Amino acid sequence: MPPKRKNPAQAGGPAKRLASGTNTPRSRDSDEEYAEDASAPVSDEDDEGMDHLVKKFTVNSYSRPAKAKETAIHDAAARLFGNRDHSHLALKPDHEDRPLWIDPDQGKIIMETFSPSFKHAENFLINVAEPQSRVSRIHEYTLTSNSLFAAVSVGLTTEDIIKELDLLSKTPIPESIRQFIVASTRSFGKVRLVLKNTKYFVESSDPSVLQTLLQDEIIGPLRVDTAEGFTKSAAPKMGNLAIPGTKMAAGAKQAVQQAPKDDEEEDDAQKQAEAMTATLLDEDDEEEEREQVHSFEIAAESVQEVSRRCRAIDLPLTEEYDFRNDDANADLDIDLKPASQIRPYQEQALSKMFGNGRARSGIIVLPCGAGKTLVGITAACTIKKGVIVLCTSAMSVVQWRAEFIKWSNVNPKDIAVFTADHKDSFSGTTGIIVSTYSMVTQSKGRSYESQKVMDFIENREWGLMILDEVHVVPAEMFKRVTYKVKAHSKLGLTATLLREDDKIEHLNFLIGPKLYEANWQELSEQGHIARVQCAEVWCPMTPEFYTEYLNSKGRKALLFTMNPRKFQACQFLIDYHERRGDKVIVFSDNVYALEAYAKKLNKAYIYGGTPQAERLRILENFQHNELVNTVFLSKIGDTSLDLPEATCLIQISSHYGSRRQEAQRLGRILRAKRRNDEGFNAFFYSLVSKDTAEMYYSSKRQAFLVDQGYAFKVITHLHGIDAMPNLAFKTPQERRDLLMSVMLQIESDASLGDVERIEGDLFSEARGRYGKKKAKRTAGMLSDLSGGQDMAYVEYGKSRNKELAGGKGKHKSFMTKLRRDAERRKGGI
Ligand SMILES: Nc1ncnc2c1ncn2[C@@H]1O[C@H](COP(=O)(O)OP(=O)(O)OP(=O)(O)O)[C@@H](O)[C@H]1O
Numbered sequence: 001m002p003p004k005r006k007n008p009a010q011a012g013g014p015a016k017r018l019a020s021g022t023n024t025p026r027s028r029d030s031d032e033e034y035a036e037d038a039s040a041p042v043s044d045e046d047d048e049g050m051d052h053l054v055k056k057f058t059v060n061s062y063s064r065p066a067k068a069k070e071t072a073i074h075d076a077a078a079r080l081f082g083n084r085d086h087s088h089l090a091l092k093p094d095h096e097d098r099p100l101w102i103d104p105d106q107g108k109i110i111m112e113t114f115s116p117s118f119k120h121a122e123n124f125l126i127n128v129a130e131p132q133s134r135v136s137r138i139h140e141y142t143l144t145s146n147s148l149f150a151a152v153s154v155g156l157t158t159e160d161i162i163k164e165l166d167l168l169s170k171t172p173i174p175e176s177i178r179q180f181i182v183a184s185t186r187s188f189g190k191v192r193l194v195l196k197n198t199k200y201f202v203e204s205s206d207p208s209v210l211q212t213l214l215q216d217e218i219i220g221p222l223r224v225d226t227a228e229g230f231t232k233s234a235a236p237k238m239g240n241l242a243i244p245g246t247k248m249a250a251g252a253k254q255a256v257q258q259a260p261k262d263d264e265e266e267d268d269a270q271k272q273a274e275a276m277t278a279t280l281l282d283e284d285d286e287e288e289e290r291e292q293v294h295s296f297e298i299a300a301e302s303v304q305e306v307s308r309r310c311r312a313i314d315l316p317l318t319e320e321y322d323f324r325n326d327d328a329n330a331d332l333d334i335d336l337k338p339a340s341q342i343r344p345y346q347e348q349a350l351s352k353m354f355g356n357g358r359a360r361s362g363i364i365v366l367p368c369g370a371g372k373t374l375v376g377i378t379a380a381c382t383i384k385k386g387v388i389v390l391c392t393s394a395m396s397v398v399q400w401r402a403e404f405i406k407w408s409n410v411n412p413k414d415i416a417v418f419t420a421d422h423k424d425s426f427s428g429t430t431g432i433i434v435s436t437y438s439m440v441t442q443s444k445g446r447s448y449e450s451q452k453v454m455d456f457i458e459n460r461e462w463g464l465m466i467l468d469e470v471h472v473v474p475a476e477m478f479k480r481v482t483y484k485v486k487a488h489s490k491l492g493l494t495a496t497l498l499r500e501d502d503k504i505e506h507l508n509f510l511i512g513p514k515l516y517e518a519n520w521q522e523l524s525e526q527g528h529i530a531r532v533q534c535a536e537v538w539c540p541m542t543p544e545f546y547t548e549y550l551n552s553k554g555r556k557a558l559l560f561t562m563n564p565r566k567f568q569a570c571q572f573l574i575d576y577h578e579r580r581g582d583k584v585i586v587f588s589d590n591v592y593a594l595e596a597y598a599k600k601l602n603k604a605y606i607y608g609g610t611p612q613a614e615r616l617r618i619l620e621n622f623q624h625n626e627l628v629n630t631v632f633l634s635k636i637g638d639t640s641l642d643l644p645e646a647t648c649l650i651q652i653s654s655h656y657g658s659r660r661q662e663a664q665r666l667g668r669i670l671r672a673k674r675r676n677d678e679g680f681n682a683f684f685y686s687l688v689s690k691d692t693a694e695m696y697y698s699s700k701r702q703a704f705l706v707d708q709g710y711a712f713k714v715i716t717h718l719h720g721i722d723a724m725p726n727l728a729f730k731t732p733q734e735r736r737d738l739l740m741s742v743m744l745q746i747e748s749d750a751s752l753g754d755v756e757r758i759e760g761d762l763f764s765e766a767r768g769r770y771g772k773k774k775a776k777r778t779a780g781m782l783s784d785l786s787g788g789q790d791m792a793y794v795e796y797g798k799s800r801n802k803e804l805a806g807g808k809g810k811h812k813s814f815m816t817k818l819r820r821d822a823e824r825r826k827g828g829i
Contacts, residue, residue, distance in 0.1 A: 089172075097117070098168055099115030099168055100112075100125075102171065104176045104177060109142070109143065112138065113139055120168075122139070128143065128150075128156065129143050131707075135706075150514050150515065152188035153318045153360060154352050154355055154515065158181060158186065190209045190315060191203065191209055194295070194321075200298050200303055202306065203293050204294060210294055210295070210296060218306075219306055222305065222306055319360065319361040320360050321361075321383070323359055323383045324357065326385065326488070329385050329386060330386070332386060332414065332431065332463075333411070334409065334414075334432075337409055340408070342374060342375075342378055345366070345528070350378055350382070352516045353515055359463075360512065363470060363512065364493055364515055365494055367495050368670050369670035370495075372468070379464060379491050380432065383464045383489065384463070385463020385464065386431060386463050386464075387432045387466065388485055389433070390436065390466070391468045391469070392469045394419045396436075401415050410432065413427065414426050415434065416431060416434070418434070418450075418453050419435065419436060420439070423447075423450055425453050433453075457484070462485060464487060464489050465481075465485055465487035465490045466493065467490060468493050469493070469494060478507075478510040496663045497514060527676045529670040530672040530674075533681050533682070534712045535684070535686070536685075536712050537686070538688055538695075538715065539565040541692065542735050544735055544739050545735070555746050559689075560689035560693070561593045562738065564728070564738055566652060566687045568724075568729060569687050570586065572721045573685055573718070574601065575724065578630060582683070584648045585630075585650070585668055585669070586598075586649075586651075587633055587650070587653075588633075590653040596741075597652065601630075601728075604621070604628065604632070605632035607636060618631060619631070622643065622646075643671075645672075649666070650685045659702075659705075666705060686698055
C-alpha cells in the first residue's frame with residue numbers, strides 16, 4: 001500500500017508556511033512567481049506538508065553508541081519529545097547569538113540559518129561535519145568519524161574543533177561529544193602516505209607513531225628500507241600555493257606579463273612578481289624553521305594493505321603529493337587560459353585540496369551543473385604533471401577532452417582518448433589520458449591496440465587521477481583502478497555522495513575523505529545554478545488500469561507508468577511549457593513507455609539503442625531548432641548531458657527509490673542558460689500514479705533533494721486538462737486498447753527481461769553482463785505480438801526520430817508540416 005500523506009493544511013501554520021511551494025526557501029519573490037506562473041496548470045489545494053521535513057531529522061549516520069541519558073526536566077510537553085528531550089542542557093546566557101544546538105546522544109548539530117553568525121558557523125561546520133539537510137531556516141549536520149577525519153586532513157586540530165564548536169553552541173559542549181571528538185581525532189593526520197621521487201613513504205612528525213606502526217605484525221614486515229631509525233626531512237611548507245584561475249594567480253600573472261609604464265609601476269610589478277616567485281619556490285632559508293618529519297619506505301604493491309591496516313588500527317593514512325618537489329615526473333605544459341576564472345566555491349573546494357602546498361587526495365562534492373569539470377581541470381593545471389581522467393561513459397570522455405581544450409592552453413596533441421573507438425596515447429613525455437572505468441579495468445579480451453595503451457598507462461606514474469561520478473563506481477572496480485594506475489593523487493568528483501547500497505564508506509578508504517561539499521540553495525541564489533520549482537503530479541489510475549494493477553502478481557511498474565491519466569498529464573504539461581517557450585526533457589527509465597509516449601506525441605526520443613549519429617542529430621535539433629522543443633530520454637540522459645537550453649523536466653518513469661537518479665535528473669535543468677534572466681525558474685515535474693507503489697518510491701527519491709532545500713509541491717489536478725483539444729486516451733475504448741498492448745508488453749518482457757543496455761555506459765554494461773537478458777525492442781515484434789489493427793499503439797508507428805533523420809526531401813516536408821502547424825496554432829485554427 002502507498003504511504004498515507006498528511007494534508008499539510010492540517011499540519012498547522014508553520015507547516016503551511018514551510019511547504020507552500022517554497023523551493024528556493026529564502027526567497028519570498030520566487031514563491032509569488034510560482035503561484036502566478038503555474039496558475040494555469042497547477043492546483044494549490046494540496047501543498048506538500050511537513051512529512052519530508054520530519055523525515056530528514058531521522059537521517060543519521062552517527063555510529064557512536066548512545067550514552068545513558070542524564071535526567072531530563074520533565075514538563076507537560078516532554079512526552080512529545082520522548083528520548084529526544086534535551087531540556088536538561090543548560091543554555092548559555094547569550095544563547096540567542098549562538099547558532100548551534102548539539103544533540104549529545106547522536107552527534108547531530110542543528111544550525112539556525114537566521115543567526116548573525118550563520119555564515120561563519122556554516123564555513124566551520126562544512127569542514128567538520130556531514131551536511132544532512134539544508135532547508136531554509138534550519139540546517140542539520142552530523143559529526144561522524146569520517147567527517148572528523150576530513151577536518152583533520154584539512155589542517156584542523158582537536159582543540160580547534162572543540163573550541164570553535166563551544167563558541168558557536170547555545171549550550172556547553174556535551175561531554176559525550178567532547179569525548180567523541182577527542183577519540184576520533186586523536187590519531188587522525190598523524191601519519192601520511194607520501195610519494196617522493198616515485199617511492200612511497202609513510203611519514204609522521206612523531207617518531208613514536210612510526211614505531212607503533214613498525215611493531216604492527218602486518219605493517220612491520222612491509223617496510224622496504226632496512227636501515228635503523230627513520231629518514232628525516234623538513235615538513236612541507238603550509239598554505240602558500242596559488243591556484244590558477246583565482247584572483248591571486250591572475251594578479252601575479254598580470255604583474256609579470258604586463259609591460260610596466262613607468263619606474264614606479266615597474267617597481268610594483270617587480271615586487272609582486274618576486275613575492276609570488278618566493279611563494280611558489282619554497283625559499284630555502286625558511287626550511288630551517290620548519291618542523292622535521294620522519295618516514296620509512298614501503299613498496300608500491302603494499303600501499304593498499306598498509307592503508308587498510310592503518311585504518312583498522314585507527315591510524316588512517318592521509319595521502320598527499322608533494323608535486324612541486326617531484327623531479328622524477330615530467331612537467332606538463334598546462335595552465336588555465338587567461339579568460340578562465342574559477343568561481344569562489346570552486347576556489348574554496350580546491351583550496352581544501354591544495355591547502356598545505358601539496359595535493360591531498362579526496363572527494364569534492366558540487367551540485368550537477370556547478371562545474372566539477374573545471375575544478376578537475378584547475379587541479380590538473382595546479383599539479384602540472386601527467387593526468388588520467390576516468391569517466392562513466394564514452395560520451396563523457398569526449399566532453400572532458402573538449403572541456404580541457406576549452407578552459408586550458410594545453411596542446412590538443414597532449415590529450416589522448418582511450419575508449420572502444422579511440423585508442424590514442426600522447427607522443428610527448430607526459431600528457432593527459434581520458435578514458436572510462438570499464439576500459440581501464442577490463443580484464444580479458446583486449447585487442448592488441450587496447451593492450452598497448454593499457455601497458456602505457458600501467459607502466460608510468462601519473463600526477464593526478466581524476467575520478468568522475470565517483471559515487472557510482474563499485475568498490476571492486478576502484479580497487480582494480482588503483483592497482484593498475486599509479487597516481488600520486490586522486491580527486492573524486494560527484495554531485496551526490498550517496499549510494500543506495502551504503503558502500504559510500506569505501507570511498508574514504510579508496511580515494512580519500514570528502515574535502516568539500518557545496519550548498520545547492522546558495523549556489524542557486526548566486527545564479528550559478530538555476531532556481532527550480534519542483535512538483536509531484538498525482539495522476540489517478542483509470543479503473544481498468546487499477547483493477548489490473550491490483551490483480552497482477554508482479555511486474556506492475558509498466559501499469560503505473562502507462563496509466564492513461566499520467567500520459568494525459570504529460571501531454572498537457574508538454575503543451576503548456578512549450579507554449580511558454582520552455583525546452584522540455586521527458587525522462588523515462590522504461591524504454592517501452594519512452595517509445596510509446598514519444599511516438600504517440602510525435603516527439604523525438606533517445607535511448608541506449610539509438611545510434612550515435614541519430615542522438616547527436618536529435619540533440620542538435622533540440623538545442624537549435626525552435627520547432628523541436630521536447631525530447632524524450634531514457635536513463636542514458638541521467639548524467640553528463642550538457643543541454644543548457646533545457647528549462648523543464650518531466651519524469652514519467654524512474655529507477656525505484658533512487659535518490660541519486662532524482663538529483664542527477666534535476667541536474668539536467670540546473671545548468672539552464674536562461675538561469676540569470678529576471679524571474680526565471682526551471683521546472684521539475686515527477687508524474688506519479690496515485691495509490692500505487694510509485695508514490696512510495698517517489699517520496700524516497702525526493703529525500704536527498706528535500707535535504708538540499710527543495711520543496712516538492714503536490715499537484716492533484718492540472719487546471720484546464722479536461723478542456724485540452726486532442727487529449728489522448730479520452731475514450732474508454734482507447735484506454736482499453738492501451739491496456740491490452742501494455743499487458744502484451746508485460747508478457748513479452750517477462751520472458752525477455754527489460755534491462756536497457758547502454759553502449760559505453762559503465763553501469764548498464766555491468767548489469768547487461770551480470771544481470772538479466774536485455775529486451776529486444778522492435779516495432780515489428782510489438783505489432784506481431786498485438787496482432788490487432790485497431791490497437792492504440794499502431795498509431796505510435798510514426799516516429800519523430802525518423803522524420804528528423806529523414807533524407808533531404810523528407811526532412812523538408814517535416815519542417816514544412818511543423819511550420820504549418822505552428823502557423824495554424826498562431827492563427828487559432
Ligand atoms: N568558473 C566558471 N565560469 C564559467 N562557466 C563555468 C564555470 N564553471 C563551470 N562553468 C559552466 O557550467 C556548466 C556546467 O559545468 P560542468 O559540466 O562541469 O558541470 P558538472 O558539475 O560536471 O555537472 P554534471 O554533474 O551534471 O556533469 C558548463 O557549461 C561550464 O562551462
